[in-house]
Amino acid sequence: MYDVVVIGGGVTGCMIARELSRYDIRVILLEKEEDVACGTSKANSAVIHAGFDAKPGTWKAKMNVRGNALFPGICAELDVPYKNNGSLVVAVDEGEIKVLDKLMNQGKENGVPGLKIIGHDELMKMEPNLNPAAKAALYASTAGIVCPYEFTVALAENAAQNDVEFRFNSPVMEIMVQNDGFIIKTPHGAVKARFVINAAGLFSDEISKMAGAEEYTITPRKGEYLIFDKNFGHLVKRVIFPTPSEKSKGILVCPTVDGNVFIGPNSNDIKDKTDVGVTREGIEEIIEGGKKLVPHLPLSGVITSFAGLRAVSNTNDFIIEASRKVKGFVNVGGIQSPGLTSAPAIAETVIEILKEEGMDLIEKPGFVPTRPRKYRFREMDNAMRQKLIEENPAFGHVICRCETVTEAEIVDAIKRPLGAKSLDGVKRRTRAGMGRCQGGFCSSRVLSILARELKLDPRQITKCGPGSEILKGGYKEFIAEGDENKFLNAQDVESLSWKGGEASVM
Amino acid sequence: MLCKDLVIIGGGPAGLAAALEAAEQGVKDVMIVERDSGLGGILQQCIHNGFGLHVFKEELTGPEYAQKFIDKLENTGVEVLLDTMVIEITPDKRIFAVNSRIGVLEIQSKAVILAMGCRERTRGALNIPGFRPAGIFTAGTAQRYVNIEGYMPGKEIVILGSGDIGLIMARRFTLEGAKVKCVLEIMPYSNGLTRNVVQCLEDYGIPLRLSHTVIDIHGKKRVEGVTVAKVDENLKPILSTAEFIPCDTLLLSVGLIPENELTKMTGADFDASTQGPMVNQRMETSCEGIFACGNVLHVHDLVDFVTMEARLAARGAAQYLKEKDGSCRGTKVIAGEGLRYVLPHAVCVEKMLDEKLNFFMRSTRPMNKAKLVIESENGIVKTKMLSYLKPSEMINIELKKSEIEKAEGHLKFILQEEGVLQ
Numbered sequence A: 001m002y003d004v005v006v007i008g009g010g011v012t013g014c015m016i017a018r019e020l021s022r023y024d025i026r027v028i029l030l031e032k033e034e035d036v037a038c039g040t041s042k043a044n045s046a047v048i049h050a051g052f053d054a055k056p057g058t059w060k061a062k063m064n065v066r067g068n069a070l071f072p073g074i075c076a077e078l079d080v081p082y083k084n085n086g087s088l089v090v091a092v093d094e095g096e097i098k099v100l101d102k103l104m105n106q107g108k109e110n111g112v113p114g115l116k117i118i119g120h121d122e123l124m125k126m127e128p129n130l131n132p133a134a135k136a137a138l139y140a141s142t143a144g145i146v147c148p149y150e151f152t153v154a155l156a157e158n159a160a161q162n163d164v165e166f167r168f169n170s171p172v173m174e175i176m177v178q179n180d181g182f183i184i185k186t187p188h189g190a191v192k193a194r195f196v197i198n199a200a201g202l203f204s205d206e207i208s209k210m211a212g213a214e215e216y217t218i219t220p221r222k223g224e225y226l227i228f229d230k231n232f233g234h235l236v237k238r239v240i241f242p243t244p245s246e247k248s249k250g251i252l253v254c255p256t257v258d259g260n261v262f263i264g265p266n267s268n269d270i271k272d273k274t275d276v277g278v279t280r281e282g283i284e285e286i287i288e289g290g291k292k293l294v295p296h297l298p299l300s301g302v303i304t305s306f307a308g309l310r311a312v313s314n315t316n317d318f319i320i321e322a323s324r325k326v327k328g329f330v331n332v333g334g335i336q337s338p339g340l341t342s343a344p345a346i347a348e349t350v351i352e353i354l355k356e357e358g359m360d361l362i363e364k365p366g367f368v369p370t371r372p373r374k375y376r377f378r379e380m381d382n383a384m385r386q387k388l389i390e391e392n393p394a395f396g397h398v399i400c401r402c403e404t405v406t407e408a409e410i411v412d413a414i415k416r417p418l419g420a421k422s423l424d425g426v427k428r429r430t431r432a433g434m435g436r437c438q439g440g441f442c443s444s445r446v447l448s449i450l451a452r453e454l455k456l457d458p459r460q461i462t463k464c465g466p467g468s469e470i471l472k473g474g475y476k477e478f479i480a481e482g483d484e485n486k487f488l489n490a491q492d493v494e495s496l497s498w499k500g501g502e503a504s505v506m
Numbered sequence B: 001m002l003c004k005d006l007v008i009i010g011g012g013p014a015g016l017a018a019a020l021e022a023a024e025q026g027v028k029d030v031m032i033v034e035r036d037s038g039l040g041g042i043l044q045q046c047i048h049n050g051f052g053l054h055v056f057k058e059e060l061t062g063p064e065y066a067q068k069f070i071d072k073l074e075n076t077g078v079e080v081l082l083d084t085m086v087i088e089i090t091p092d093k094r095i096f097a098v099n100s101r102i103g104v105l106e107i108q109s110k111a112v113i114l115a116m117g118c119r120e121r122t123r124g125a126l127n128i129p130g131f132r133p134a135g136i137f138t139a140g141t142a143q144r145y146v147n148i149e150g151y152m153p154g155k156e157i158v159i160l161g162s163g164d165i166g167l168i169m170a171r172r173f174t175l176e177g178a179k180v181k182c183v184l185e186i187m188p189y190s191n192g193l194t195r196n197v198v199q200c201l202e203d204y205g206i207p208l209r210l211s212h213t214v215i216d217i218h219g220k221k222r223v224e225g226v227t228v229a230k231v232d233e234n235l236k237p238i239l240s241t242a243e244f245i246p247c248d249t250l251l252l253s254v255g256l257i258p259e260n261e262l263t264k265m266t267g268a269d270f271d272a273s274t275q276g277p278m279v280n281q282r283m284e285t286s287c288e289g290i291f292a293c294g295n296v297l298h299v300h301d302l303v304d305f306v307t308m309e310a311r312l313a314a315r316g317a318a319q320y321l322k323e324k325d326g327s328c329r330g331t332k333v334i335a336g337e338g339l340r341y342v343l344p345h346a347v348c349v350e351k352m353l354d355e356k357l358n359f360f361m362r363s364t365r366p367m368n369k370a371k372l373v374i375e376s377e378n379g380i381v382k383t384k385m386l387s388y389l390k391p392s393e394m395i396n397i398e399l400k401k402s403e404i405e406k407a408e409g410h411l412k413f414i415l416q417e418e419g420v421l422q
């Protein structure tokens, strides 16, 4: 019998699991995918918002401001890169300037420090590539950027170190309510627990329904992105927002903590909660939006696109509460933006709720707040590199040329607590395959390392869990018996190739 | 810190030919730094035949072609550092590299030849909508899986782009028992050599669909199919022609990009159209004593030209190492109408290595027949009739030193089309 089962391994579930791991209780986290951070927590704007957008008094406002204050400390503790680069909401006409004033007042009411309005000249000095039509901006000094999947992985690793169990490829299919707790069924067996925390993101409405708790609905709202090559990392220094609309914060131009710049997201309600496909119209929409802020976008430098889905609840606010219908069931649903920023505050709140619900939470003496050291070869000086290679020669073997990731880092990513099992798992932990060639060079090499370390056949290695195997077969495997001679003299045929060039003039 | 006369970054065909030539020219202390565990570069995975027609007058496979150079290297005293990746280079030719045996190496070189090759364009660069499942590969990556690792990355394949590597892979996959459903090309003409279209597609009944592209990728875990559509004259998809093709793999053969991350660190000037550095007649970049050749300079379709270019760069480096005055500026070369680029970008006549110089260029579009005109401020230098031109097939023309000498101001290359390709 577990004390708590957390459903969902996004940033919300992992942050809660990590905070619960401080206490002397048995906790398990169930995740339907093969790894943590496979849902919305891997595809968002990665901004640690200051907290002026949300209406005063809402969960969003409270959690955002508190979360923003807690973020740098947690990142430092878990060795996750965090950059406090500030944000700008840009106004291009008088109407928008009025909105800036409103936002500033709202921010002050929410308790956001460090807000000020900046005029055209100062703005252009701060961000020279900005649209010169920009008249003014709301500057928020407390905003920052983080890598959302690295953050989520770090939380999960740390929770695992402190004895939280994780079960992957385990979608919750049924929840049975009993006198002394719950039985939660997955394809890999059932789990018994006294408390259930529903942090299933887009599916939290379905999980709540399964348990017979309060009903609400989650609508997926798609946001699409384009990412630029690091060569254009200097395009903007701060998070640049347009003046927001009712529905979203608008299409931003924003640096990432790893040195790229992206544009996006747009904001479109869709039906399918698994539809993270990028659309042609979407790409056009974000390019147009991005150009309003930075007219000269280096569009030839796009390295990839992706989309994420906001889990928008029918209350349009976060739902963070113990069920009044089902004792012991806690909903943490509708965690749309600013859910990443809010995660630390949401976890704090959940702990308070559990206490109110009668859970005994006694801090355990052995809690380790830090995770095993993480080495990032590309960020080190040469003296440090030399030292590491002497200790472990695999640091001298660069596998991902674009992001300068070494074999030692990839092996570490596989062997760490909750280690990577797939190409995407390695990618999220090391950035191997995230650079300008998008894995063209390193993916076959990473695949070999995964097979070696996990003692699997290369054909079993996946991109992101079962069903996404990279290789379809072995050498000659597809040549049907009796067909060996179908292409008689294949050698001769091969030899005919690539004779071209005659057309050119010598 | 090590001190060298000449460091060559990259041990593909460009680096190999440069090293041999430098040794032949009497340059001492030559070192090749190669990140792979073997020499030969991309040729290691090109197991098909047809390399070396110009240089060796015989047909070799990629590995055989490379081996000819590797064998000769043995008695030259050229030092080869394998499994060693260059991570930084400064304008004053200090090189930082890493490997597992030594750690971080610092090398001060008197001259440098950049021969890092190229990388393939990816899906991101094309902005293809849809999901991001397993089963999307660049053609070169697939080639590596099949020819080096011995695995089949797909069974039912659609190829986007008719670049040569894609064409070669279409046949390779077919011979391995996979089904290549079609090759899609957004342009109204193929991007590969005509012979490859005939021998890799037509001979196997693989349809080449010109003016077509992929407009959506389906499948959440693994590719399940692609939606393809015809494009109009502006290359915009015509949605009414959309068609679903089931497949488990999408292969991209949509172009190569010179790998110039290190070159950028030197501050050398770039050509926006080749995406490589600008060079003069001895393949020297605007950063004195730093030379470039092969695919890092501009994408080649034939390895033979890579070899020739590399030899020139090595002789240039040898000349540079001997001379007192290193500066080498000269007549500007301009790519005019009808041409995407012309190499080299400048000629300094006094320092020409031979009595003649080869210029390499690519046309902007296919032309059945065209007149190449080379002019300077004081008139026409040379004209030549050319036929069957395609952007994918490089044009090469020779000018005599005396012709270049006479040219004043600049050398402008223009391609005037005479008749249109049907």
Ligand SMILES: Cc1cc2nc3c(=O)[nH]c(=O)nc-3n(C[C@H](O)[C@H](O)[C@H](O)COP(=O)(O)OP(=O)(O)OC[C@H]3O[C@@H](n4cnc5c(N)ncnc54)[C@H](O)[C@@H]3O)c2cc1C
Pocket (backbone or CB within 6 Å): A007, A008, A009, A010, A011, A012, A013, A030, A031, A032, A033, A036, A037, A038, A039, A040, A041, A042, A043, A044, A045, A046, A047, A048, A049, A170, A171, A172, A173, A199, A200, A201, A202, A203, A204, A207, A221, A222, A223, A224, A265, A308, A309, A310, A311, A335, A336, A337, A338, A339, A340, A341, A342
């Ligand atoms: C376009 C976009 C931009 C955003 N930008 C920002 C931003 O800049 N700043 C910010 O603070 N926030 C931002 N957000 C919001 C933020 O990304 C989310 O609030 C946050 O990631 C939500 O985390 P989560 O853990 O609740 O959900 P998720 O990350 O979706 O995690 C839920 C997990 O539950 C799992 N799950 C689902 N069903 C089951 C089941 N039946 N059994 C087991 N597991 C299950 C899923 O697989 C998933 O891993 C943005 C969101 C989007 C979409």
Ligand SMILES: Cc1cc2nc3c(=O)[nH]c(=O)nc-3n(C[C@H](O)[C@H](O)[C@H](O)COP(=O)(O)OP(=O)(O)OC[C@H]3O[C@@H](n4cnc5c(N)ncnc54)[C@H](O)[C@@H]3O)c2cc1C
Pocket (backbone or CB within 6 Å): A498, B009, B010, B011, B012, B013, B014, B015, B033, B034, B035, B036, B040, B041, B042, B043, B046, B048, B050, B051, B084, B085, B086, B087, B115, B116, B117, B118, B139, B140, B143, B165, B168, B256, B259, B262, B293, B294, B295, B296, B299, B300, B301, B302, B303, B304, B306
């Ligand atoms: C996939 C592919 C298939 C081809 N097929 C044919 C064909 O069939 N016939 C034909 O005639 N031509 C073919 N070509 C074209 C021709 O082979 C190339 O033009 C030629 O190989 C280019 O030679 P190179 O030395 O410039 O580059 P490469 O062969 O790419 O060699 C570059 C070398 O530099 C090394 N390197 C790069 N960066 C670093 C660094 N930082 N530190 C250390 N080392 C580094 C690389 O590991 C590599 O070994 C093909 C090209 C490609 C890309």
